[in-house]
Amino acid sequence: MSTQPDPKNFFADFLEDYFAECEDHLTVVRRELLAIEPFVGKTAIERSVLNELFRSFHSLKGLSGMVGVKEAEELAHEMESYLRVLRDQEVMLSPQGFDALLGGTKGLEQTIAAHRQQTPSPDIKQSVAALKAVTSPTEKASEVADSTPPVLQLKAEEISRLQRGLATPGAQPWQFIFIPTPELSHQGINVNQIRDRLQNLGPLIYAAPRMTPEGKIQFDFLIVTAVNANTFIGWENDGLTWTPYLVPEANTPQTAETTPEDPQVDSPPEPFSSPTPDSPTAAPLISQSSNLVRVDLPKLDELMRMMGDLVITRSRLSNHLTQLQQKLTPPDLRPLTEINQILERQLRDLREGVMRVRLVPIGEIFARMQFVVRDLVRETPKQIRVELSGQETEIDKFVVERMMDPLLHLVRNAVSHGLETIEERQNVGKPLEGTLSLRARTSGEMVIIEIEDDGIGINPAQILEKASSRGLLPQREPRNLHSQNYDSTTLLEILCTPGFSTREVADLASGRGVGMAIVKKTIQELGGALTLETITGQKTKFVIELPLTLAIADALLLSLGPETYAIPQNSVREAITFPATAITLFDQTPMIPYRGKVIPLLRLESLFNLPPGKSTPSNPPQSPPIPLLLTSRHRQ
Numbered sequence: 323m324s325t326q327p328d329p330k331n332f333f334a335d336f337l338e339d340y341f342a343e344c345e346d347h348l349t350v351v352r353r354e355l356l357a358i359e360p361f362v363g364k365t366a367i368e369r370s371v372l373n374e375l376f377r378s379f380h381s382l383k384g385l386s387g388m389v390g391v392k393e394a395e396e397l398a399h400e401m402e403s404y405l406r407v408l409r410d411q412e413v414m415l416s417p418q419g420f421d422a423l424l425g426g427t428k429g430l431e432q433t434i435a436a437h438r439q440q441t442p443s444p445d446i447k448q449s450v451a452a453l454k455a456v457t458s459p460t461e462k463a464s465e466v467a468d469s470t471p472p473v474l475q476l477k478a479e480e481i482s483r484l485q486r487g488l489a490t491p492g493a494q495p496w497q498f499i500f501i502p503t504p505e506l507s508h509q510g511i512n513v514n515q516i517r518d519r520l521q522n523l524g525p526l527i528y529a530a531p532r533m534t535p536e537g538k539i540q541f542d543f544l545i546v547t548a549v550n551a552n553t554f555i556g557w558e559n560d561g562l563t564w565t566p567y568l569v570p571e572a573n574t575p576q577t578a579e580t581t582p583e584d585p586q587v588d589s590p591p592e593p594f595s596s597p598t599p600d601s602p603t604a605a606p607l608i609s610q611s612s613n614l615v616r617v618d619l620p621k622l623d624e625l626m627r628m629m630g631d632l633v634i635t636r637s638r639l640s641n642h643l644t645q646l647q648q649k650l651t652p653p654d655l656r657p658l659t660e661i662n663q664i665l666e667r668q669l670r671d672l673r674e675g676v677m678r679v680r681l682v683p684i685g686e687i688f689a690r691m692q693f694v695v696r697d698l699v700r701e702t703p704k705q706i707r708v709e710l711s712g713q714e715t716e717i718d719k720f721v722v723e724r725m726m727d728p729l730l731h732l733v734r735n736a737v738s739h740g741l742e743t744i745e746e747r748q749n750v751g752k753p754l755e756g757t758l759s760l761r762a763r764t765s766g767e768m769v770i771i772e773i774e775d776d777g778i779g780i781n782p783a784q785i786l787e788k789a790s791s792r793g794l795l796p797q798r799e800p801r802n803l804h805s806q807n808y809d810s811t812t813l814l815e816i817l818c819t820p821g822f823s824t825r826e827v828a829d830l831a832s833g834r835g836v837g838m839a840i841v842k843k844t845i846q847e848l849g850g851a852l853t854l855e856t857i858t859g860q861k862t863k864f865v866i867e868l869p870l871t872l873a874i875a876d877a878l879l880l881s882l883g884p885e886t887y888a889i890p891q892n893s894v895r896e897a898i899t900f901p902a903t904a905i906t907l908f909d910q911t912p913m914i915p916y917r918g919k920v921i922p923l924l925r926l927e928s929l930f931n932l933p934p935g936k937s938t939p940s941n942p943p944q945s946p947p948i949p950l951l952l953t954s955r956h957r958q
Contacts (some may be wrong), residue, residue: 340389342616343385344382347382349689350378351427352427354371354378355375358371358372358420359420359551362419362551363414363417363551364566367408367409372408372409379401379402380398383398386434394430397429397430397446400453401423401426401427401453404419413456417555417558418558421555422453424696425449427693428697429446474528474567476527480527494546495527495545495566496545496567497543497564497566498516499541499542499563500516501540501561501563506561522744522748523549524545524548525545525546527544528542529541530542549705549754550707553705553744555700617679619719622680626677632672636665640662643658681717681870683716684713684716684717686722687729689710689713690726691708691733695737698734698738699737702737702743703744704741704742704744705754705756706756707757708758708760709759710759711761712763713762716764716870721769721872724847724848725844727840728844728866729773732841740775741775741776741777742777756776756777758773759772765867770866772863773863774861775862775863779859779860780854780858780862786816792822810853810854811854813856817838818839848869848872849868850866850867850869851867882926882927885930885932900914912925
């Protein structure tokens, strides 16, 4: 008798597929939004980037409509509409438009997550309104008008200053237009305030008033700066519009009217790279066949368990072959030995293949950190550049998911505590744009993740003072507190103490004193280690060491009498042997010399309260060399 499938279970499985598909598309969206940002304020956008974004939002709209997530469907539809007018060159990608795409993406993530967790959906009205505003015809007309600033009539000395400014690495010229109004004047925003604001970003090349055809006065400014265009976000509310300044070619007179036919001036770039508006090579919106197969982690866990059973079975076979050596002749034993060796090699290859299935590139969470930084600095006087390296480094999917929150907290700390404002960096002679570096690499069976900023570093005196006031350190005289020889390990222990924070008032980024404790606990639960490197006034770097995978771990087996112990190989630094005569008692603690130093010796019998067995030498001077394992606890 056949049984009908449970509709509830079927729909639950379908929803899980929906969430997984959405995560794949959102990963593409995050990557392509970072690729499209350099095109803000430019007339041409790379077509492949627009196609990828359009395809992902179109798929998100269709999938969300199928499962009834109306908020996500509406958001994806509005973003698809905006991308369409960008693709057709009806509007230019403005800073407001890019912000609308970011806000819509964030709303999509929150809406889908709320549906998955069965919590109320967030309000998407503001995101939808922002997308409609940059897509509407009214907005298009104003954007086209604002995107064609007047040609500046630069003098020879101004052209010379412009060329000198462009010699600075990363410098770019920007043309600003300020339109004063009575409302702005009441807010204290006038031409002098705008001039000072722009001069803080870089050399002011040109500044002059101009009368519009309507009889209103406007002010034109030209500056050269190395800051990112994100710094200007929100300045449109202060009467400012801006666009990258097209530097004329050498020997081209500034006073001459130029046309596209003028041989001295390059013609404007062709939109996109297609020969016709409807390119036959444009990527279709229908999903393409994929070589990827999505597998649930529990199924992989079960596969790894079976893999472990096979390894144990082969080990038992190897032990039996050892016992048969005395009973079988070499010709009879040789085929069995060869089969055992082949089986060992095949199992090793199979294990490595199964482990690789669980590995995902760490770049998935690195890309998310870029959006986190962008959100955090929007309302602060900071300019931060995120540098990524090693995004292709692979790590176990389970480890990646567990490390999301710790990495998020360390990045927030760097933005909130570490990196200075533009003014503070200018006062100490640093580049106006701070740098936050996220790096990853493999070292043996471990993955090394580094989070480094070039900010103010960690002030040991401040940390110790705060820790002492909260009773986290022994009581000391204030004059002796800062002279203690505290290394970075001690500072890290203080920072990771629950409840400790240097902030008096918590904000959105930090200040509650629980984050670092969770960071350290999570890393330790994953079998990793956290270290700190800092130079006051220069940098702070957190280094995380994690195992590639927790599914299978190689171990070193030790026998002690009838007992067998396994030590994870990633915890073993070195294995050495030494004569029993090298043991010296110091304050009732056995010590041995080690490369010019001494290290304590710990016997397993004492550690586990075992009765002395045959492994304990009865006559130390006559005993053979004793094996010693140096674990990660002994790392210098």
